[in-house]
Amino acid sequence: MNVARQPDVDLSPIGSLALLWDAVPESLVSKAARLRLEAAAARLAPIARIALEVRLGEGQDAVDLHQYISHSAADAAVLGRYLSQSGPPVPGEESARKFLNAWAGDAGGMRADFDGFFLEWDGPGTSSAGPPAIFLPVQARHGRDPDGANRRVMVARHIEQLGSAGALGAALLRAFPAEYSISHVGFMLGRGNAVRLNLRGIRPDDLETVLARLDWPGDIGQAKDHFALLVGLTGHVAVALDFAPAIQPAIGFEAVLPDFPAGEPRWHELLDRLCIDGLCTTDKRAALVALGARLYPEQQGQDWPASWIAAAMIAPPACVPWFERRLSHVKVTIGAQGDVAAKAYVSAQHHWYRGKSPEPQRPLLAPGRSHAPPIQDASNRAAAFLLAQRQQDDFWRDFRLVNGMSDEWVTGFVGYALATSGVAVPNALATQTVQALLRRQRPEGGWGYNDLSPADADSTTWVLRFLGAVGYAGPEVARADAFLRSHLRPQGGISTYAAATSLRFQGAAEAPNDEGWRSGHVCVAANAAAWIGEPLVAHLLSSQGADGEWAAYWWRGDSFATALAIEGLGSSPAAVESRARATAWARTRAATARTAFDRAWLIRILAGGGPLERDQARAMAAALAAEQHEDGGWDASAEMLFPDPAELRRRPDAPIVLDEARLFTAASALLAFAALQSCGDEL
């Protein structure tokens, strides 16, 4: 959301409801609830970013209403006008009004310290709603220990402006164990000033310890079961705990998935599970799956709200409005009596811009923040970025195809990068990652792009290389090795998918011709050679390109495959000339390589060359470190291809899929820095 350019115009949130109702059957939100919500929306500040919290069980008609207010000057101006016209607060709403006035007036510079906040009304009625809950962000996902502690203190200082309603929250933020990351703090002003803390990043194995440490009075076994199930289905579940002022027995688990259900198969698995457990009706499940859409007023069949048309005409010409409705997340709650229920959050938001980068620009690393040598510091930050991105089921996820995001392949790769980087990582990380991957090993011995995809040679290789790097040598390795070798081709090389593998995704029909995906791929051979050795070494020696590169099938550029090939060749004397040609190729490519991903792999090639090449690698590594963002990552730049299964050769027009989570690029940079370190450089 580009809040800096938000126009200062009123946008009725009723418009969001109007564009939502088309896709919401009465089984999800009844007519009576719609009337209540429209009446409640009419009482809100005219900011059209709302969400509905709908109950998923049978006969549950209550719907809560949420509104998001950003830190933009425009939202503050709209809010300020709204407050000035609202008259005095009704009894019970004084604290909320005080906070909203503070926000609109930027008291204490609070808008600089928060991206925004959520207001939440429980089951608002037709004529009144009672005071809302206010939810504020606390710690960033990538916040390191000192940053996280500082954020808590800062947030506590601001929320004390709520007066007595803020005192408990401020005290909790200051006293809560530092090792837990608090994503949001909520002030439930309509529930006796209770406070909610949302905790992120807790692994299922750790929940019992967390709850016991907090003296949580509920049934820990029951909580563990639900939490583990949700983490297994989504990898990303926040734990919501209430305090009033003592910790309460109710607990909530908020499970988040990216994208619409049409683009993320795990939504279907999650909702199916809720239906099986009797927590969601099939009608509501169907409605949630179908409602996601982005609407554009210039498209046929779109009737834009009349007041929004007026707003668009008042707004600057650079404003090009659109609207998104989507299933945001699902929450499973366990009540004080052990009763379990599920809710879904459906967002309905107006947007003003269609720029390519709807997220705020990520700040580049500020110079002079560390005393460590720059490349060592960049390496540490890259590792910290990767560790922070690991999901609660111990998988890393990146890329997005028709069959969802990759976890097995990406986890093998990222795990290998961390294990060989030389950067200190938590002791338990390797064991946890090994166990997560072993749980996914297929009966035939391999791993795949994810658990919805067939096992393949490349994913299996990365997992094997990771297992080797951390010294795991259980019987699973031999089974995986046999699976990998079954992809060797009699005519030389190795295929990504074996002839016997069924290439069927999400129940779709198999491609009529998948010869391309089953053919020999040099980029996979380059990777697998490091594990298998011969006969792939000989194959690599015979398949090097005229300019010294190895041509990838699955990647837009050849730096990755070429770097892997050099490593796969090992120290064979027969490979000396081949390695020299590849290094010469890398030197010629260094000046023109477009992406951080390609440059990282060129650094890895050049680091293995002579003094001149190492000098070049050092200079490139310094430049790569300078491009690192504050969070430790780089812009997504690993350009994977998704060719037609029939294509035998890489085509320049093959669809490109970027590492949208930026993990592949960060892991590649980490490996590049590690290569310099391993050749004796003082980083």
Place this chain on the structure above:
Amino acid sequence: MSGGRGAAVQRAIDFLSGPDAAKLDPARLPAQPDYEALVQRGSELGYDLSADGLRAAFALIIRARLLAELHTGNGTKR
């Protein structure tokens, strides 16, 4: 109403993109899709409009903004 559909769309463009657009007060218009209300508001401001003309005009104005955005290199989400 006079003229064909093209004329109706042109009148709506003149209304929505002209100086009188500043007199369109979102608070005076329905929050639901309601082109008849816009027709009425236009009539109050002296314009002879139709719902279809307004719908088409708004789409054209947004398309023009989108094209301008693309030409300035801001890209598109779509």
